[in-house]
Amino acid sequence: MRRENGISILKKGLLFLVVLIAIDVCAGFVFDALYSNAKSGVAYQENQVFNKTKDSILIFGSSRAAFHYKPDVITEKTGLTCYNAGREGMGIYFHYAALLATLERYSPKVVVLDLDFRDVYDRGGNFGEDVFSDLAPFYGKINEEFDDYICRNWYDGIFYQSNLLKYNKKFFNILTANVVKNNDNFKGYIPLKGKWNGKDKVLKNDTFTIGSKLIKTINLFITKAQSKNIKVILVISPTFKKIKPEFFTIVNEIAAQNKVKLVDYSNAEEFVSQKTLFHDSEHLNDKGAFLFSKEVAKQINP
């Protein structure tokens, strides 16, 4: 009787595993297809940068990159095609992953990294290590270096064998990305409308500590690009936020150490004297982005 019970439970267990694995494999096919066909949103953006771009100039950075760099202006001034790979709400951990994915396919001529204080101070969330599980759908699809980079825990590589777990944080985005169509006419650039009329604010970043891992990743980003003979330019965009001087010291040190050009527009008079060029205290509007892109283009192609 007990032996029969044992066989019965083994059969049920086997059926359970077979069904679960079948669901997982099917989910993998479905989500992979949906991801690569994404028409909008985060999935579309990532797919463009990770799998499709072939442009000579790539812009990396957070929202201040996505909103500030107009590829058409840069292309017109430099004669080189450009794509804005900036991503709202993401920090250097994400940008480095995006660079690794891009370099697996081709090497652009110039990479511009727009640096933000969030890239240096430990704030957690998607500017911190939360972002690695966001990148799980790309596990096993880029290269070993990429997989090692996004696996921060000993068990990540095991968990990412499951397609269901890989898409855990993305499945909703992927579904909507296939329903809503994007109007990306600007090669990754997102224009902001409206004029800012607020008061200057003091940035309360005193409670955040400097993230040594973040700084290490900025250095990694630069050296990785340089290893492929890519010209790297670091830029600090115009802002009305008051940033701690310590940030500039760190960024200057990084630039000097890696022998790359650093262009600091954070206090550039031509921008911060005109609030009409801003959408809010730290983001330029479309008009501001137009002027700023012309300035950056000069730096790329002096």
Add this chain to the structure above:
Amino acid sequence: MLFNSLDFLIFFPIVCVLFFGFPTKYRWLLLLVASCYFYMYFIPIYILILAGTIVVDYFAGILIENNQGTKRRFYLILSLLANILVLAVFKYYNFFIENIEVLLAAMGSKSNLPYLSILLPVGLSFHTFQAMSYTIEVYRGNQKAEKHFGIYALYVMFFPQLVAGPIERPQNVLHQFHEHKIFTSENFVKGLKLIIWGFFMKVVVADRLALYVNAAYNNVDNHNGSTLLLATVFFSFQIYCDFAGYSSIAIGTAKIMGFDLMTNFNRPYFAKTISEFWKRWHISLSTWFRDYLYLPLGGNKVTKYRWYFNLFIVFLISGIWHGANWTFVIWGALNGGYLVIAIVTQKFRNQCNDAIGLSKNKTLFTAFQIITTFILSSFAWIFFRANNVHDAFLIVEKIGTTFSKELFVKWDVFFGVFIGLFVLILKEFKDEFWVNKLSFFKKANVSVLFYALIVALILLMGVFDEGQFIYFQF
């Protein structure tokens, strides 16, 4: 250690294998060590508090059994006071001081009483109540005093139900620790199903609902009535799935090792009255209050007004048990008030239902009763969840006055919630109303498919941020 952590997923199978591999006479030791390890994952030093109460109650049990009359009562009171003192110091001291200060300030005076800067030991109210039930039952003669110190310690510390219940009774659990447990496929399957379903309730439903509820309830000023109303409904499901999910995992975990813990939830949102709701919600606590407070106060075998008082006071204390905050006191008072009002208006309500013909249509009447009970319990949950009394009243006011079409939208949450709640309600509806009708679902292979699908949903839609269980704070 949290059930919804990787650590537990490694810890439990190891304990389980060792448990069945150990000789029976040493299994208590294995479970006790495992339980200590489980508890010390939170704040290790707090195990000393637990150890203190265990020692006191262990000796109190023996002394109660060995004595008669006043002495017997004395040892019981001593043990109860020791437990209540621990609760008073660690859970209520700061609340008490805070209110003394407010009172003195109102009288133009000031106090310099010191606050305790300590964190509440996890699950303190649960294991304290479980320990108290032991000495009370020994005193009443329903349970023999446990002579084996290790087994008594295990009764209080058994890791599946140590930090959030079910609050067990010695008659149900103690003897099980002396028994020889064997691994059976039946227990394994039953336990695994409960664990899977518990995880589904917690990480797919509760933790996703929490994303919306927290956004609304932690920022009441910036949300309108419709958002807060939706958040309140969501919270009703969140707290149910959070707590019932925990209980399900706890019961399933114990079941795999061959231990039977009491049922703690019985689809409470299908209750037709508030009284029935409390027979289905946190059953181990409701019955604890019934057996050790309500009945000793006289229950309903007293004058009418005394009965009302008994009901009200029990729920008021139940509110305080939940937390040292006026929001919980109001929540308890509301539930007590509901019950008293329900009794007082019973005749009138019956007449109204008969007059409008509602009671003739059984299905419609049942639906009306279930919805009314849900609304009443959800209203009370506002006070349970709100960060403070001011917020709670502001939420009530906003729901009543600033209702608008502009709903705070989080589509990713809505989508996940829709799927999660759909599966949850479907299963609960089937279990409640179609228990003998859909025999198809009882087939072993269909059940396997169902649970494989549930695991797939957990992997795809679970929120894996190791969110704390709400009831851990109690």
